[in-house]
Amino acid sequence: MNGAFVWLASQSPRRRELLAQIGVRHELLLPDADEDAERLEAERPGESPEQYVQRVTRAKLDAALARWRRRGLPAAAVLAADTTVAFGRGVLGKPRDAAHAREMLQRLSGHTHRVLTAVALAWPDHAPPVVHAALSVSHVRWRVLEPAEIDAYVASGEPMGKAGGYAIQSGAARWTEHIEGSYSGIMGLPLFEVDALLRAAGAARGPALRGR
Numbered sequence: 042m043n044g045a046f047v048w049l050a051s052q053s054p055r056r057r058e059l060l061a062q063i064g065v066r067h068e069l070l071l072p073d074a075d076e077d078a079e080r081l082e083a084e085r086p087g088e089s090p091e092q093y094v095q096r097v098t099r100a101k102l103d104a105a106l107a108r109w110r111r112r113g114l115p116a117a118a119v120l121a122a123d124t125t126v127a128f129g130r131g132v133l134g135k136p137r138d139a140a141h142a143r144e145m146l147q148r149l150s151g152h153t154h155r156v157l158t159a160v161a162l163a164w165p166d167h168a169p170p171v172v173h174a175a176l177s178v179s180h181v182r183w184r185v186l187e188p189a190e191i192d193a194y195v196a197s198g199e200p201m202g203k204a205g206g207y208a209i210q211s212g213a214a215r216w217t218e219h220i221e222g223s224y225s226g227i228m229g230l231p232l233f234e235v236d237a238l239l240r241a242a243g244a245a246r247g248p249a250l251r252g253r
Contacts (some may be wrong), residue, residue, distance in 0.1 A: 050105035127203025179222025
């Protein structure tokens with residue numbers, strides 16, 4: 042998909058780097074000041090991690106499509122994504138504070154957890170939009186962590202703003218004994234799935250995915 046362009050509804054620098062890695066040009070389509078973006082990530086009772094991450098991603102996409110219309114931007118596919126860490130049926134979102142981050146890391150220590158990243162893409166000028174979506178599920182096994190390791194990682198500030206309280210490409214990599222799944226998905230944007238969505242959207246739309 043060299044030459045493809047998308048509006049990216051994410052402020053994650055990792056997602057920008059991953060899109061650049063596969064040659065997808067993009068510009069950010071971020072919330073307006075009066076939008077409550079955090080509200081979209083609120084959990085609902087009885088929701089599985091898979092249901093949660095896909096619902097949040099679709100909500101982010103819908104909000105971005107509305108944003109595109111309000112701003113009168115040029116037509117291009119809009120891409121949204123959300124990543125969460127699941128331990129059993131529980132969702133480990135972004136830590137509220139250092140104590141919460143420490144609690145998350147202690148739970149993951151010595152165990153296997155899942156990292157789920159959902160992606161969704163649509164053309165905003167279709168009515169109604171045809172949504173192309175995918176879910177990447179990876180399994181990550183950590184060795185047992187020493188309390189001092191957890192304390193040092195939390196003190197670094199790295200856990201804040203990250204699902205599960207860590208980033209796979211950070212110092213937490215040394216704790217990772219085994220990965221089954223998508224490394225880029227664990228980072229926040231599964232490139233195999235994104236490429237497939239771009240191809241599907243391009244096939245439905247025609248050659249207009251190229252350029253802008």
